[in-house]
Amino acid sequence: MTHTPDQTKDTRPNTRKVHIKTYGCQMNVYDSERMMESLTGLGFEVSAEAEGADLVILNTCHIREKASDKVYSELGRLREAQTRKAETGGRMMLAVAGCVAQAEGDEILNRAPQVDLVFGPQTYHRLPEMLAKAEREAGAQQVETDFPAEDKFDHLPQDRAVDGVTAFLTIQEGCDKFCTFCVVPYTRGSEQSRPVAAILNEARNLTAKGVREVTLLGQNVNAYHGIGPDGREWGLGRLVRALADIDGLARIRYTTSHPRDMDDDLIRAHAEVPALMPYLHLPVQSGSDRILAAMNRKHTADDFRRIVDKLRDGRPDLALSSDFITGFPGETDQDFADTLKLVREVGFAASFSFKYSARPGTPASGMVDAVPDAVKSDRLQALQQLLDAQQEAFNLSCIGKRLPILIEKPGRHPGQMVGRSPYLQPVHVDGSADLVGHVHEADIESLQSYSLFGTLVSNRDSTERACA
Ligand code: 5AD
Ligand code: SF4
Numbered sequence: 001m002t003h004t005p006d007q008t009k010d011t012r013p014n015t016r017k018v019h020i021k022t023y024g025c026q027m028n029v030y031d032s033e034r035m036m037e038s039l040t041g042l043g044f045e046v047s048a049e050a051e052g053a054d055l056v057i058l059n060t061c062h063i064r065e066k067a068s069d070k071v072y073s074e075l076g077r078l079r080e081a082q083t084r085k086a087e088t089g090g091r092m093m094l095a096v097a098g099c100v101a102q103a104e105g106d107e108i109l110n111r112a113p114q115v116d117l118v119f120g121p122q123t124y125h126r127l128p129e130m131l132a133k134a135e136r137e138a139g140a141q142q143v144e145t146d147f148p149a150e151d152k153f154d155h156l157p158q159d160r161a162v163d164g165v166t167a168f169l170t171i172q173e174g175c176d177k178f179c180t181f182c183v184v185p186y187t188r189g190s191e192q193s194r195p196v197a198a199i200l201n202e203a204r205n206l207t208a209k210g211v212r213e214v215t216l217l218g219q220n221v222n223a224y225h226g227i228g229p230d231g232r233e234w235g236l237g238r239l240v241r242a243l244a245d246i247d248g249l250a251r252i253r254y255t256t257s258h259p260r261d262m263d264d265d266l267i268r269a270h271a272e273v274p275a276l277m278p279y280l281h282l283p284v285q286s287g288s289d290r291i292l293a294a295m296n297r298k299h300t301a302d303d304f305r306r307i308v309d310k311l312r313d314g315r316p317d318l319a320l321s322s323d324f325i326t327g328f329p330g331e332t333d334q335d336f337a338d339t340l341k342l343v344r345e346v347g348f349a350a351s352f353s354f355k356y357s358a359r360p361g362t363p364a365s366g367m368v369d370a371v372p373d374a375v376k377s378d379r380l381q382a383l384q385q386l387l388d389a390q391q392e393a394f395n396l397s398c399i400g401k402r403l404p405i406l407i408e409k410p411g412r413h414p415g416q417m418v419g420r421s422p423y424l425q426p427v428h429v430d431g432s433a434d435l436v437g438h439v440h441e442a443d444i445e446s447l448q449s450y451s452l453f454g455t456l457v458s459n460r461d462s463t464e465r466a467c468a
Contacts, residue, residue, distance in 0.1 A: 016054040017047040023070060024061025026255065027121075027188075027217050028098055030168040032059045035097070035124055037161060042128055051081050055093045055131070060100035062183050065357035068100045075112040082114055093134055095119065099187035103361070105145045120145040121173075121188055153194045160202070162209040165408055165437045166251075166420075169206065171199050171226065171239065172218030177258060179285075180296045180363040181325065181356060184219050193218075193226035196234050196242065203243055212437050213251035213406055213420075214243070221254045222261040237265035244275040250439050251406060251422075255281045256323075259299045262307045271314025278315050279349070279423045282307070283323035287342030288335035291328050295364070301342050308346055319349035319394060319423050326383055327356045327376025329367035336379050343386055349394040349423055351387040355380050391450075395425065398444045398452055403427070405442045405454070407435040427452045 018039050022032040035057065036046060047053045058074060061067040078094060085092040095117035096108050102120030109115055116134045119127070123144040130142055153170075160167075174189045175182075203214055218224060221236065228234040234242075236254065243252055252275050259282060269276055282304075286292050289300045311318050324339065355376040358365040398421065405419035405427045417431040419440075428451060429442050435456075442454035 016044050017052065018044040018055040018057065019047045019050045019053040020057045020059060021050070021074065022059045023067060023098070024059075024063060026168055026215070027170065027173075027219065028059050028061060030170055030217055031098070031121060031124060032057075033160075033168075035059070035127060038125075038127055039131075040161075042131070050078060050092075052085060052090075053092060054085075054090065055095065056081075057095040057097055060096060060098035062099035062103045062187055062359070064354060065359070068104075071096065071100050072111060075115065079112075079114055091138065093117070093131075097121070097124070099183065102145050102187040103183060105143050109141055109143070116141055118143040118145070120147075122147050147189045153192070153198065160205065160209075162206060162211055165211055165406065166213040166215070167206050167211045168217050169199065169202055169214045170194065170217045171236075171254075172221050172224045175220040176223075177220060177260075177298070178296060178363075180294065180367075181328065181359065183359045183362060186361060188219055191220060191223055191225075193224050196226050196228040196239060199226065199239065200242060200246070203246055203249060207246055207248040210437055212249065212439070213253070214249065216240075216243075216252065216254035218254075219256065220258050220261065222257040222263075222266060235263060235265055236261075237263065237267075237269040240266070240269045240273055240276055244273045249275065251275055251277055253277050253279070257282050259284065259297075259304050259307055262311070264310075267307070267310050267314060270311055270318060277422045278318040279321070280311065280318060281321045281323075284342065285323060285325050286328065286331075286335065287339035288331070289338075291331055291335050294330060294367070295325075295328060301338065304342070305345065317422075320346065321350040321352075322348055324351060324353040324383060324387075325356050326353065326379040327371035327373075329356070329364060329371065330369040331356075331371050331379075336383075339383065340386060343383070343390070347394075348387060348390050350391050353380060353383050353387060394423075395447050395450065395452065398423075398425065399447060401444050402441050402457065403444055403452075403454070404439050405429065405456075406439050407431065407437065409436060421452065425450065425452050427454055429454055429456050431456055 020032045020036060022028050050056045056078060058071055060071045082092045093116045094114055096115055097119050098121060101118045105118060108118050117130055172193045174191045175184045176191045178185050224236040224239060225233045240252055243249060284304050285295055285297060287301045292300060403421045405421060407417050407419040409418055410433055411418045411428050415430055417429055417435055419427050421427050427442060441457045443457055444452050444454040446453045
């Protein structure tokens with residue numbers, strides 16, 4: 001028997017396919033997973049590629065110019081896939097989600113009229129409803145970029161599918177810091193923290209499904225101030241301690257932090273909670289006080305140094321990663337030299353560095369005294385050279401140490417397993433698949449590009465130890 005496309009849709013709803021392409025930060029990865037869960041609940045199957053899918057969602061990033069340019073080129077490419085789908089009698093709905101959707105709204109439809117849905121990060125819970133409307137009314141484009149008053153977190157699916165032994169867990173959204181270069185306060189809205197009970201509940205559910213490590217997510221995660229079961233606001237340090245009490249949860253991480261929100265309780269948690277990994281992503285952006293002030297960072301280079309010193313006093317094996325911007329408007333050679341000086345003094349195990357790009361609507365985009373692109377590039381190259389050398393030196397310093405490894409999955413070769421060190425380095429060891437989900441100590445023997453190789457020292461679950 002043959003089906004017309006319409007009959008197929010009506011009688012076999014389970015065969016619809018969705019492809020989600022995710023750009024940008026871990027928050028977007030998390031959001032895409034949640035969208036996928038609500039769509040599989042509607043009978044969609046995940047498709048690894050856009051070709052032939054009934055729904056393609058681009059979950060976009062607007063943080064830097066290049067990130068949003070990529071979205072428009074992908075939309076151009078998808079036009080052809082849409083045409084091929086239409087030629088077979090089908091329809092490929094196209095949705096743009098995430099921060100480009102939030103920032104550009106209707107403008108996306110002007111530039112890419114084949115898009116059906118545009119929706120910002122605050123409206124994901126309305127996806128099933130928007131989709132039903134788009135399916136009913138082909139050609140009726142919808143743009144949803146409100147910041148609704150209702151609590152977005154209430155709509156997260158309660159029962160998460162779990163893939164592997166590590167998981168992200170959103171605890172906070174949005175940012176009130178308004179760094180002058182940054183679009184996040186405009187695309188993600190103001191800070192909101194999830195209540196403690198909801199987070200502990202989700203963490204317990206994840207742990208029951210085999211998760212051993214959670215990474216707490218938020219655009220400004222250490223500004224966390226959720227309501228606790230006692231009716232008072234809890235900070236991140238207190239939340240971390242409560243999470244560490246969950247049986248089976250071996251490792252806790254959090255990202256991304258702001259130096260201003262590294263309060264003493266959180267710093268103490270680094271010294272006192274073994275499950276809190278000694279690896280912290282703490283963006284500094286610049287080492288020049290003049291530039292930090294123009295960026296509205298509200299901290300100085302010395303504030304940053306002091307925070308690092310306090311963290312290392314309590315946890316000497318703590319390693320840091322950071323974000324840097326070169327060529328912010330008005331940045332002089334001296335300002336840049338101050339950045340290099342800070343990098344040399346602090347020492348970073350890994351880092352992300354970017355050329356400044358003006359983002360529409362941000363205060364810095366109106367600043368005069370732009371730095372020529374060639375200068376931005378030269379500075380970026382010099383900074384990256386230094387940061388790469390520090391990363392390599394850090395990785396090499398792990399050789400000869402005994403590190404606890406959370407075994408995650410089989411490696412590329414038979415009999416090999418891959419896990420992560422406390423510092424997120426991949427570590428390859430010989431071992432069997434039943435080790436997955438266990439923390440084992442390994443003697444680190446060599447480094448190949450960014451991966452460590454070592455030998456397991458025991459078959460017992462180890463307690464996390466410092467790698468001094
Ligand atoms: N130009 C360059 N880099 C930027 N970032 C954010 N906005 C911009 C911009 N306009 C960088 C910051 C931030 C990271 C996520 O992206 O370093 O910490
Ligand atoms: Fe953007 Fe981070 Fe500054 Fe917030 S704290 S405005 S997210 S750079």
